[in-house]
Amino acid sequence: MGTYYSVKVARPPAGLSAETLRLQVESALDQVIGEISTYEPTSELSRLNRDSSTDWIPISPNLHAVIAEGQRIAALSDGAFDITIGPLVNLWGFGPEARPDELPTQEAIQAARARVGWRKLELRASPPAVRKARGDLYIDLSALGEGVGADRVATELETQGVGDYMVAVAGTIRAKGRNAKDQPWAIAIEEPLPDQRSVHRLVPVSDRAISTSGDYRNFFVKDGKRYSHEIDPGTGAPIERHLGSATVVGERAMVVDGLATAFMVLGEQRGPALATDQGLAAYFIVREGETLRGFGSPAFEDYLTRSRQP
Incomplete structure (x- = not known):
């Protein structure tokens, strides 16, 4: 998947070794890779992307669930x-292939945009299948993949009787129970600064998922300008926003993973407006000149209030 993962377990069940747990976690992640990775040419998603048919293409229930959420x-x-x-x-x-030396031309951007559009993809639940309006439609589930991995690992841990854990797949985290100090898992929201790692604030997370999306880690600089991996489908280019990061708290990692990306693309005005309208717990950090301003949606502030209660 082109990223990293981390699993922490407090008070593991008797008889469950770290090595056994590692093998089970990696097996769960391997299954996710086999379904939705664009880095793995033999994955189900890669095969789907190579299929140029515009008829119904059968897919697995797991792949259907991820596409449906997208x-x-x-x-x-x-x-x-x-x-x-x-x-x-x-x-x-920003995909699995090497980055070209030159910026894409406007003609190349327009040609790629012609292949983009979520309404060009039709989904069927029973039996699960997709249909492309264009045979060269290419699906990228990376903005959901970290969450899918975290959810799948969490399910595996709970199957093994683990009740206190924290699973992180890059910037998406799923936590349950309490940490080794018998406290809620404390998850850091970083300052959206590319050259350093400093904590902006800590969020207590228990029986929840949390995901942060930002423009400050995955980017490149060309001719003095920074280009983020967050692409705006409307322009076909990396976003240019004052919004440095968006964090979402919810029940499922896949959901908060996708929502955090959506908020980043929407920006510092439309993102918070959507979070407020939909009652979503989200926290935003906006760059205002040389300073950073963080603020939460009403649902996020309610979540913090509830999490502080004994």
């Missing part, structure tokens, strides 16, 4: 989140 968030965000954005991601060098 389409739901696309509709919710009016297309700011788009799982068909793969051609643009690859064009700007």
Whole structure:
């Protein structure tokens, strides 16, 4: 998946060794990779992307569930989140292939945009299948993949009787129970600064998932300008926002993972407005000149109030 993972377990069940747990976790993640990775050419998603048919293409229930969530968030965000954005991601060098030396031309961007559009993908639940309006439609589930991995590992841990854990797949975390100090897991929201790692604030997380998306880790600089991996489907180019990061708290890691990306693309005005309208617990950090301003949605402030209660 092109990223890292970490698992912490407090008070593991008797007889469950760290090595056994590691093998089970890696097996769960291998299954996710086999379903939705664009880095793995033999994955189900890679095979789907190579299929140029415009008829119904059967897919697994697991892949259907991820695509369905992507389409739901696309509709919710009016297309700011788009799982068909793969051609643009690859064009700007943020996909599995090496980054080109030169910026893409406007002609290349327009050609890639013609292949992008979540409404060009039709989904069927029973039996699970997808249909492309264009045979060269390319699906990229990276903005949900970290969450899918965290959810799948969490399910495996609970199957093994683990009740206190913290699973992190890059910037998406799923936590349950309490840490080794018998406190809620304290998850840091970082300052959205590219050259350092400093904590902006800590968020207590228990029986919840949390995900942060930002423009300050995955980017490149060309001719003095920074280009983020967050691509705006409307322009076909990396976003240019004052919003440095968006964090979402919810029940499922896959959901908060996708929503955090959607908020980043929507920006510092439309993102918070959508979070407030939908009752979503979200926290935003906005750059205002040389300073950073953080603020939470009403649902986020309610979540913090509840989490402080004994």
